Each structure stands twice: as structure tokens, then as C-alpha cells.
Amino acid sequence: MMRQNQQQARTRIRQQKLKITFLGYVVVLIFFSILQFLGIGFFTQGFLLSRQVLPNIAECEEGSNGFGACMKPAKFDKAVFLIIDALRFDFVIPVNENENPNPYYHNNFPILYDLVQKHPDNGVLLKFMSDPPTTTLQRLKGLTTGTLPTFIDAGSNFNGDALEEDNWLLQLHRHNKSVAFMGDDTWKAMFSDFINPELNFPYDSLNVWDLHTVDNGVLDHLYPLLHKDNSSNWDVLIGHFLGVDHAGHRYGPNHHAMKDKLQQMNQVIADVINKIDDKTLLVVMGDHGMDSTGNHGGDSLDELESTLFMYSKNKKFHINKKSSDFYNTSDLGKHHRSVNQIDLVPTISLLLGLPIPHNNLGFPIDEVFGxxxxxxxxxxxxxxxxxxxxxxxxxxAKTELSEKFQYFITNYSQFSNNKKYFPEIIRQAKDYQSESLEHCKSLWARFDMVSIGIGITTLLLSLSFIITYSRSIPSVRVLTMSFEFIGSVIAMTLLGLVSSFSVFIVLKPIGFTIKTCLGIGTALGITIGFWAPIMDRFSVNWLGHQLFDFLIYNFNSWSFMGLIFVVLHCLVFASNSYVVWEDKMVLFFITTFGFCCLYGCLINTTKSKPEKVLGITHAITFIILSRLTSMINLCREEQRPYCTPTFTTSWWSIILLHMMAYILPVVIRSFYHLSNSYHSAAPLWIGTGLKFLMFMNAVYWTFEYVENSDYFLTLNLGLSFSVMKSLKLAIARIVLFVALVLANYSWSRGPMCVKLELAEGASPVASESSESSEEQEISDQSNQSKSQGTASILGYQNVYGSSYFLLVINFTSAIMLVTKPLGAISLNMLIIQILSLLELYDLLDIRKNLVAPIMFGLLGYQHFFSTGHQATIPSVQWEIGFMTTENITLPFTHLNIALNTFGSFIIVCLAIPLITLWKISPSNKPITALSQIITNITTLLSYQTFTSTSSFIFAAHFRRHLMVWKIFAPRFMLSGLLLILFNVTLVFVTLWFGTTRVLSQVNRIFGK
Structure with missing residues (x-):
């Protein structure tokens, strides 16, 4: 009895020591995360600049010279604006049979072209070129203010605020004009102050799976307002249709839904033309186009080329043949002139008798002036x-263009009444505007190199932080050392914050803000606070030894390979071509490692023949799955024609999804059988829970496929799509709740994957402890078996790994739901790849090697690409946000998108502790296992910090590169988001929630 009490006391002491040590690790890693977040913030502030907005409002009479900024009288009394979101230009022009037209989006919207052909003096059809980024909020800013967007504004597309900059809606309001609106609620967020509140009918814009609600709502209000009895209630009517855009996002342009939407819009335009009078201007336009997948946000031609159609029943338009050098051709049947979207702003303002918005940079469209x-x-x-x-x-101000302006004004004053000089005046004006526009583009592309430098320096400091800390973990395992770090960091951070105010006073004259100074003070405080106790306790030689030990990490060929992978991955960002083909580079690294493992298993002389065969099998499995995974891809525009996209939803992908619901649990079970761990919680989680959740996922995507399939629609099976929609919502909500909430709660309270097998005649020893749980029973009986040899614990040799892996299964089930079918197949292969790697690490004895966590990081990248993603804005699968909600609902909509986009990285981050925990028996020194887990976590963080910092450095270096906004900027943005994701997931989920629970439970039960 006394011996048992002593043992329990020692176990409690170890538990307490484990918790305190864990807390020390977590706090230090939180400070490291703050340092990295500061680095990302500084770099982003310097790289993604925003334009200075002038608050001035234009007036009809401006300046002391009495310059008249308006054209009086107005050429139109009223105007109707119909915005058809994502109306790509080739959707509205005819395509001959010999040009292989697409039946879904070609020749289904002919009315605009036909009207221009039949009545060329009444209408004009132009190619409408948008400026990137091609997101709706930024396009509406350009279409109403005439200014250029900046790249960082793309992030505000889902948080549109009221537009205070001068725009033509504001001018309408100031001139007592009534504006009626219906459609995309982005307008309400931006222009609600300028729209007649009694004629304002906004609809939710971001549910891209809903093709009809917004369009039907627009039509419900549009037609009554066009009736002559109601025409006096408004001066400008705006309708923003979203069906074409949503059809593209949900299905892509190659779908019958796109055909239906284009035909519907064709009929809408015909109806509107019949209802408007002779004094009303009709403007039909798109805000951007869409790429071959139906998405937008980037700067490919398909995304930039939209449509502008202007029409009046009273003859107002003509093609200015005397200025034909500004036109490609007068044959509108073959060629169409391109105009910038910002050119609409001065055009509309002048036609309606309004002053041109003060910040406009566009030029009037030639054809609309008589x-x-x-x-x-x-x-x-x-x-x-x-x-x-x-x-x-x-x-x-005060540039060479000022002289050109004075020259133009002089010429206009002299020759404005001589029609012979009109073309020359127009040409000079166009030249001035063009040069001014280019000058503004170059000015707003200036980068804040100070902030960029501070950001990169901070990231490099964080890199020295994490490298040193990861290699000094055997030393900081001592509790006093961990808390020396914490106390020093807190003290120096407070000192840095206080010093920031003094620095601000000194640096304020050169443009430093208090926010910047506080950030610098915090970064320096954390860095100095971390290094102070190390420099005090250890010598420089020790530091050099630790760094050298980190770089070689038990120096051998495996360590060298891991180091080479890191270096090569960092160098990928030195070339735009390598960034474009990053997915193939990652595949090369992974398959190289797979073949090296195969070779290592073949020449291994320390293992038995069955073990060698098993290792060879795992290596071959890993190689084959890596190659199969690479066959699932979503091609970037730059990869064409050397890449064929395969990431589509088809009948065979749905069948595979159903098959994997049975295959994956069987495969995982076979890995558990290798360590005799398929007991207790394992059959429930793997054989029942995982299989059920994967089956429900497959049912969800089956419904989705049936709902969108042309084949099932033609069968007319009598399926109620409203019922199907309700079923899909119910399935998605149930799966996410079970996987993320119920399963994780049960896992944190549930049993481990072990089973006590009693020999015949053996009897359990009654426990005198207050604990009467299953855990206490196993503990008591295991102690008896150790002394009497009457029982055995099945799964004892893998008690850590088998139990922890169930947590990975929970999150994987949720991520598979919000991933499209082929992406879910890819994640199935990721799980098997991870298990194969764990077995190979054990057989080859490389679990403590540098290459082990690096390979997990590379797997995250490979499956990021194979789940239908690229380092581009259009590849974000926004539609996934509405799997569990019909409207935008925080945090569920955002959670779906985050799990979909970063799911593979989340799985990898969760699986990192398995490198240490897989196939090891319980230890009476759990802190040793914890320190090794921290080493792997910090090594993975070091790898991601190396690649992210490299991406930041080369993005800054290539800031003047032609492809900076198309390739380097999106890649650095992905790197920044990944750093944030890795820090949050590894610290709060992997370490805080997962690792400590397993180590504490095993130590409590099996502690000696």
C-alpha cells in the first residue's frame, strides 16, 4: 500500500512538472508568434500601399476663372444602369460555327450586338477593360470615382465601407437627383447615403451558390419602376444582377446554368428597352470577366475583359471617323474598341450634366458624343x-505635365471654335490624360522600403529566435530557464514599449507614426528579452555549436537532404517561372525522399527480412500516392498549355468518394494492427465514426452533383431541389458539429487505444484510490501484470501515437467535407502518406532527424495544390463558405473557407507530434517526449519561416517586375497567411489541446 501511494505521489509530481514545463514552452512560442506577426504586418504595410484619397468635391463652377465643369444642358434626363456581374466580353458577341463556339456561353446573349448592328447611331458596344484586382468592390470604386484601385483593397471586398470619395452618385445626390437601386448589397455599403431610401432594395451578394434570389429581386422592383406611372420617382435607376457571376463561381462557364442566365439577361435587356423613353440613357455593363474556372480577382485577359453597351432611342451616338486612329476598325462585327472602365466616369457625368468627380483619371468615351x-x-x-x-x-503637382496642360489650354482657347482643329485638340487631350494615368500608376506603385526593411529584419530576428530556441530545448527543459525567458521577454517588451514614445518624438519628422514605433519597440523588446538570458548563461561557442548542430542535426545524408530541400524551396521564389511551377518542385522533393527511403530499406542490415519487406512496401506506397496526388491539379493561367486541369467534379470522383469511405478506415486499421493498437477507442473512432462521417460527406457531394448535373435534370426524376438543399445543409452542419465539437470533446475525455488482456485465473487488484475510472483500472491491473506476469496490455508499444492520431482523424473528417470530391480523395491519400512516413521513420530510425518534420511541411504544400488551390486569388473557393449557411454568418462562413484553403496544412500541423509519439511505449519521463515534440514543432516553424522570409525578400526584390502583382505578391500573401496559420495551429491546437492531453493521460495511467 505504501509503495502504491509513493508511486501515485511521484506520478502527481511528474504531472505537475509536465504542466508547468508545457506552460513555459507555450508562453515562449506565443512571444515568438507575436514577433512574426509584427514582421508580417510591417512588410505588408510597406508592400501593399494604399492611395491617398483627396476629400475635395467637384463643383459645376470651379476656380477663380469661373471654369464651367459641367456640360449644360444635360444630354439625357434619366439613365438606367444595369450591371451584369462578370459579363465577359465574349459572352455578348457572335461566334461562328467554324470557330467552335461553346454552347453554354457563346451566342446566348445576342441582343447587344444585334442592336448595334441594326441601329449603329443609337448604340455602342465596347470592350470594357477593368483594372486589377478584379473584385466587385474595387470595380465599383473605379466605375463611380474614376480612380485606380490598389492591390491591398482586394482584402476589403467582403467588408465594404461607405465611399466618401467624390463620385457620380454623390454628385447626383448633391444635385437633388433621386437614385433608385436594387441588387448587390455592396452598393448599399458604399452608397447608401446617396440612394433614395424608399427606392433602395439590396440583396445579399456573397452567397455564390444562390443564382436566382438577387436577380429575381432586381426584376421584382425594376419593371414596376420603369412603368410610366412611376418614372417620375427616380432620375437614375441602378440594377446589379449577380446570376451570371454566381453561375461562374459555382459551376464555371461550361454549364447549362450559365446558358440559362445569359438567356435570361438577354430577355431582360429586351424588356427594358421596350419600357424606356427617348430621353433615357441605357447603360449595360459588366464589372469584370471570369476565367475558365468561373472565378476572378486576378489580371488574366478573361478576367479583365468585360462589356459596355450604351443605348438611346433618340439618335445620340456615332463613330467618329475623323478620329479613326483611335479605333481598331469601324466594323463592329469583327473588332471592338477597348476603353478603360474609369472612362465611364467622366462620360456619365458630362452626359447627365454633372461635374466630373474630383479624383477622376479617366477620359470621355468618343462614341457617345454626337x-x-x-x-x-x-x-x-x-x-x-x-x-x-x-x-x-x-x-x-509641378511636373512636366503641367507644361503640357498649359499648352493644351492655350491651343483650346485659340482653336476651340474651328472645327478643323477639333481632332488635334482631342488628340492632345488624350495624350495628356494617358501620360497622367501612367504617371499615377507609377507613383502609386512606390513601396515603403523602410517598412519593408523593418518587416524583413523582424522576420530574420524571429528566425534566429526559433532556430536557437529549438536547439536549446534540452537546456530550457529546466523550469528555471523557461521562466527566465518569459520574465526577460516581458520586462524587455515593456521597456521597448515605453522607449517607443521617445523614439516617436525623434523620428516623427521623417514620417514615423506612433503605431510604427510601438511595433518596433515590441519587436526589439521580444528579441532582446529572448537573447539576454542565453547570452548570460551560455558562451558564444555554445551558441555556435547549437546553430551548427541545428543545421546538421545528427549530421548524415538524411540531414543533408532535409537541408537541401529547405534551400531549394527558398530559391524557388527567385524566379517567376519556378513560383508558377512550385507544385512540380514540391513533387520532385517528395518523390526524391520516397526513393531514398526505398533505397534505405533495401540496404538496411539491422532489420529483419519481414521488417525490410514492410519498409519497402511503405516506401513504394508513399511514392505511388505522391505521384497519384500530383495528377489532381488546378492549372494556373501561366502553366497553360503545358498543364491540363483535372480538378473537376464528375461521376467517377463521386464514386471514388463513396469507395474511400470504406477503404480509408480499413487502411488505417491495418496500420493500427501493426502495433496491435486497434482496441478500445480505435474501433469506435475509425471503424464507426470515421466511416460514418466520410459516408455523409460522400452523400453531401452526391446531392451536389445530382443537383448540378445536366443528365439528372433531363431525366426529370421529380427531385425536389428545395428538399435536397435542406438535406445538404443538415448534413454539412451535422458533420462539422460532430467532427469539430462532439468528437474532439469526446476525445479529450475518452479512453485510449489499449486493451488489458488477462491470463486465465488472474484477477484485478482492487484500487483504494478515489479514482474508479477505466484509466485507474488499467493502471492498477498493469501494475499487477508487471509484478505477477499474469496479463498483457495490447497496444502498449504505441499508446501515445494511436491515441493522438484520433485527433487528426477528427479534423480530417471536417476538412474533407468542405473540400470538393477530388480534393477529398487527395486528403485521403495524405493520411495514408503520413502513416507510411511514420512507419518509415521508425524503421529507418530517422524520427529525430531534420528531414522528418520538413517532409510533413512539403506534404502540406503538395496537397494544397492537389485540393484545387494555387497561390492566386481566383483559386480561392469562396462558394464553400455557404455549405453550412445560406447567408454570410460569422464565424461559420469564414471557417469553411479557411478549412478548405488551408486544410492540408492544418492536418500536417496536427500530425507533427506523431513523429515523436508513433510507436513508443510509455515513459516515466514525459518531459523528454514533450521536448522532442517541441523540437519538431519549432523545426517545422523554422522551415516555414525560412520559405516565407525568402518569399518576402524576393517579392521586395522583384517589386518592379512585370509579374509582381500576378505572381510574387499573391505568393508572399500566401506565405504570410501560412506563418499565421502555423503559429496559431501548432501552439493552440497541436500543443495546447492535443499533445498535453495525451502525455498527461498516459503519464497518469502508466507512470512508474
Whole structure:
């Protein structure tokens, strides 16, 4: 009895010591995370600049010279604007049979082209070129203010605030015009102050799986307002349709839903034309296009080329043949002139008798002015407005363009009444506007190199932090050392924050803000606070030894290979071509490691023949799965024509999904059988829970496929799509709740994957402890078996790994739901790859090697690409956000998108402790296992920090590269998001929730 009490006391002491040590590790890693977040913030602030917005509002009479900024009288009394979101230009022009038209989006919207052909003086059809990023909020800013967006504004597409910058809706409001609106609620967020509140009908815009609600709502209000009895209630009517855009997001352009939507819009335009009068201007336009997958946000031609159609029953338009050098051709049947979207702003303003918005950079569209005299007058007013803007913008004033402006004004004053000089006046105005626009683009592409430098320096400091800490873990395992770090970091951080105010006073004259100084103070405080106790306790030679030990990590060929992979991955970002083909580079690294494992198993002389065969089998399995995974891909635009996209939803992918619901549990069970661990919790989690959740996932995507399939629609099976939609919502909510909440709670309280097998005649020893749980029973009986040899514990040799892996299964089940079928197949293969790697690490004895966590990181990248993602904005699968909700609901919509986008990395981060825990028996020194887990976690963080920092450095280096916004900027943004994800997931989920639970439970039961 006394011996048992002493043992329990020792176990409790170890538990307490384990908790305190764990707390020390977590706090230090939290400080490291803060340091990295500061580095990302500084770099982003310097790299993704925003444009300075001038608050000035244009007036009809501006300046002391009484310059008239408006054209009076207005050429139109009323205007109807119909925005068809994502109306790509080739959707509205005819395609001949010999040009292989696509039946889904070609020749289904002919009315615009036909009207221009039949009545060329009444309408104009133009290619409408948008500026990247091609997201709706940024396009609406350009279409209403005439200014250029900046790249960082893309992030605000889902958080649109009221637009305070001068725009033509504001001008309508100031001139007592009534604006009616219906459609995309982005307009409400931006322009609610300028829209007649009684005629404002916004609809939720981001549920891309809903093709009809917004369009039907627009039509419900549009037609009654166009009736002559209601026409006096409004001066400008705006309708924003979303069906075409949502059809593209949900199905892509190659789908019958796209055909139906285009035909519906064709009929809408015909109806509207019949209802408008002779004094009303009709404008039909798209805000952007879409790529071959139906997405947008980037700068490919398909995303940039949209449509502009302007029509009036009263003859107002013509093609200015005297200015034909500004046109590709007058044959609208073959070629179409391109205009910038910002050109709409001065055009609309002048036609409606409004002043051009103060910050406009566009130029009037030639065709909509009736003659050269009107166009030259419009050109003069636009040039005057642009120069007014430049005079008030500090960095634009007093340039060479000011002289060109004065030259133009002089010529206009002399020749404005001589029609012979009208074309020359127009040409000079166009030249001035073009040069001004290019000047503004170059100005707003300036980067804050100070912030960029601070960001990169901070990331490099964090890199020295994590490398040193990961290699000094055997030393900081001592409790006093861990808390020396914490106390020093807190003290120095507070000192840094206080010093920041003094630094701000000194640096304020050169542009430093208090926010910047506080960030610098915090970063320096954390860094100095970390290094102070190390420099105090250890010598420089020790530090050099630790760094050298980290780089070689038990130096052998495996360590060298891991180091080479890191270096090569960092060098990928030195070339735009390598960034584009990063997925193939990652495949090369993974397959190289697989073949090395195969070779290692073949020449291994320390293992028995069955073990060698098993190792060879695992290596071959790993290689084959890696190759199969690489066959699932979503091609970037730059990879064409050398890449064929395979990431599609088809009938065979649905069948595979159903098959994997049975195959994966069987495969996982076979791995558990290798260590005799398929007991207690394992059959429930793997044989029942995982199989059920995967089956429900397959049912969900089956419903999705049936709902969207042309074949099932033609069968007319009488399926109720409203019922199917309700079933899908119910399935998605049940699966996510069970996988993320119920299963994880049960796992944290449930049993382990072990079983006590009693020999015949053996009897359990009654426990006198207050504990009467299954854990206490196993503990008592295992102690008896050790002394009497009457029982054995099945699964004892893998008690850590088999139990922890169930947590990985929980999250994987949820991630598979929000991943499209082929992506879910890829994640199935990821799980098997991880298990094969764990077995190979054990057989080859490389679990403590540098290459082990690096390979997990590479697997995360491989399956990021194979789940239908690329380092591009259009590849984000926004539609997944609405699997569990019909509207945007925080946090569920955002959680779905995050799990879908970063699911493979989350699985890898969760699986990292298995490198240490897989196939090891319980130890009476759990802190040793914890320190090795921390080493692997910090090694993975080091690998990601190396690659992210390299991405940041090369993005800054190539900031003037032609492909900076298309390739380097999106890749650095992905790197920043991954750093944040890795820190949060590894610290709070992997370490805080998962690792300590397993170590504590095993130590409590099996502690000696």
C-alpha cells in the first residue's frame, strides 16, 4: 500500500512538472508568434500601399476663372444602369460555327450586338477593360470615382465601407437627383447615403451558390419602376444582377446554368428597352470577366475583359471617323474598341450634366458624343478636372505635365471654335490624360522600403529566435530557464514599449507614426528579452555549436537532404517561372525522399527480412500516392498549355468518394494492427465514426452533383431541389458539429487505444484510490501484470501515437467535407502518406532527424495544390463558405473557407507530434517526449519561416517586375497567411489541446 501511494505521489509530481514545463514552452512560442506577426504586418504595410484619397468635391463652377465643369444642358434626363456581374466580353458577341463556339456561353446573349448592328447611331458596344484586382468592390470604386484601385483593397471586398470619395452618385445626390437601386448589397455599403431610401432594395451578394434570389429581386422592383406611372420617382435607376457571376463561381462557364442566365439577361435587356423613353440613357455593363474556372480577382485577359453597351432611342451616338486612329476598325462585327472602365466616369457625368468627380483619371468615351465639337468640349473639361486634381495632390503637382496642360489650354482657347482643329485638340487631350494615368500608376506603385526593411529584419530576428530556441530545448527543459525567458521577454517588451514614445518624438519628422514605433519597440523588446538570458548563461561557442548542430542535426545524408530541400524551396521564389511551377518542385522533393527511403530499406542490415519487406512496401506506397496526388491539379493561367486541369467534379470522383469511405478506415486499421493498437477507442473512432462521417460527406457531394448535373435534370426524376438543399445543409452542419465539437470533446475525455488482456485465473487488484475510472483500472491491473506476469496490455508499444492520431482523424473528417470530391480523395491519400512516413521513420530510425518534420511541411504544400488551390486569388473557393449557411454568418462562413484553403496544412500541423509519439511505449519521463515534440514543432516553424522570409525578400526584390502583382505578391500573401496559420495551429491546437492531453493521460495511467 505504501509503495502504491509513493508511486501515485511521484506520478502527481511528474504531472505537475509536465504542466508547468508545457506552460513555459507555450508562453515562449506565443512571444515568438507575436514577433512574426509584427514582421508580417510591417512588410505588408510597406508592400501593399494604399492611395491617398483627396476629400475635395467637384463643383459645376470651379476656380477663380469661373471654369464651367459641367456640360449644360444635360444630354439625357434619366439613365438606367444595369450591371451584369462578370459579363465577359465574349459572352455578348457572335461566334461562328467554324470557330467552335461553346454552347453554354457563346451566342446566348445576342441582343447587344444585334442592336448595334441594326441601329449603329443609337448604340455602342465596347470592350470594357477593368483594372486589377478584379473584385466587385474595387470595380465599383473605379466605375463611380474614376480612380485606380490598389492591390491591398482586394482584402476589403467582403467588408465594404461607405465611399466618401467624390463620385457620380454623390454628385447626383448633391444635385437633388433621386437614385433608385436594387441588387448587390455592396452598393448599399458604399452608397447608401446617396440612394433614395424608399427606392433602395439590396440583396445579399456573397452567397455564390444562390443564382436566382438577387436577380429575381432586381426584376421584382425594376419593371414596376420603369412603368410610366412611376418614372417620375427616380432620375437614375441602378440594377446589379449577380446570376451570371454566381453561375461562374459555382459551376464555371461550361454549364447549362450559365446558358440559362445569359438567356435570361438577354430577355431582360429586351424588356427594358421596350419600357424606356427617348430621353433615357441605357447603360449595360459588366464589372469584370471570369476565367475558365468561373472565378476572378486576378489580371488574366478573361478576367479583365468585360462589356459596355450604351443605348438611346433618340439618335445620340456615332463613330467618329475623323478620329479613326483611335479605333481598331469601324466594323463592329469583327473588332471592338477597348476603353478603360474609369472612362465611364467622366462620360456619365458630362452626359447627365454633372461635374466630373474630383479624383477622376479617366477620359470621355468618343462614341457617345454626337460630334467632334461636343467631344472636344468634353475633353477640355476632363483635362481641366485632371489638372485640378494634380494641383492638389502633393506628389503630382509641378511636373512636366503641367507644361503640357498649359499648352493644351492655350491651343483650346485659340482653336476651340474651328472645327478643323477639333481632332488635334482631342488628340492632345488624350495624350495628356494617358501620360497622367501612367504617371499615377507609377507613383502609386512606390513601396515603403523602410517598412519593408523593418518587416524583413523582424522576420530574420524571429528566425534566429526559433532556430536557437529549438536547439536549446534540452537546456530550457529546466523550469528555471523557461521562466527566465518569459520574465526577460516581458520586462524587455515593456521597456521597448515605453522607449517607443521617445523614439516617436525623434523620428516623427521623417514620417514615423506612433503605431510604427510601438511595433518596433515590441519587436526589439521580444528579441532582446529572448537573447539576454542565453547570452548570460551560455558562451558564444555554445551558441555556435547549437546553430551548427541545428543545421546538421545528427549530421548524415538524411540531414543533408532535409537541408537541401529547405534551400531549394527558398530559391524557388527567385524566379517567376519556378513560383508558377512550385507544385512540380514540391513533387520532385517528395518523390526524391520516397526513393531514398526505398533505397534505405533495401540496404538496411539491422532489420529483419519481414521488417525490410514492410519498409519497402511503405516506401513504394508513399511514392505511388505522391505521384497519384500530383495528377489532381488546378492549372494556373501561366502553366497553360503545358498543364491540363483535372480538378473537376464528375461521376467517377463521386464514386471514388463513396469507395474511400470504406477503404480509408480499413487502411488505417491495418496500420493500427501493426502495433496491435486497434482496441478500445480505435474501433469506435475509425471503424464507426470515421466511416460514418466520410459516408455523409460522400452523400453531401452526391446531392451536389445530382443537383448540378445536366443528365439528372433531363431525366426529370421529380427531385425536389428545395428538399435536397435542406438535406445538404443538415448534413454539412451535422458533420462539422460532430467532427469539430462532439468528437474532439469526446476525445479529450475518452479512453485510449489499449486493451488489458488477462491470463486465465488472474484477477484485478482492487484500487483504494478515489479514482474508479477505466484509466485507474488499467493502471492498477498493469501494475499487477508487471509484478505477477499474469496479463498483457495490447497496444502498449504505441499508446501515445494511436491515441493522438484520433485527433487528426477528427479534423480530417471536417476538412474533407468542405473540400470538393477530388480534393477529398487527395486528403485521403495524405493520411495514408503520413502513416507510411511514420512507419518509415521508425524503421529507418530517422524520427529525430531534420528531414522528418520538413517532409510533413512539403506534404502540406503538395496537397494544397492537389485540393484545387494555387497561390492566386481566383483559386480561392469562396462558394464553400455557404455549405453550412445560406447567408454570410460569422464565424461559420469564414471557417469553411479557411478549412478548405488551408486544410492540408492544418492536418500536417496536427500530425507533427506523431513523429515523436508513433510507436513508443510509455515513459516515466514525459518531459523528454514533450521536448522532442517541441523540437519538431519549432523545426517545422523554422522551415516555414525560412520559405516565407525568402518569399518576402524576393517579392521586395522583384517589386518592379512585370509579374509582381500576378505572381510574387499573391505568393508572399500566401506565405504570410501560412506563418499565421502555423503559429496559431501548432501552439493552440497541436500543443495546447492535443499533445498535453495525451502525455498527461498516459503519464497518469502508466507512470512508474
Amino acid at each position: 460630334n467632334d465639337k461636343d467631344l472636344s468640349l468634353a475633353s477640355h473639361k476632363t483635362v481641366q478636372q485632371i489638372q485640378n486634381y494634380r494641383n492638389l495632390y502633393p506628389e503630382l
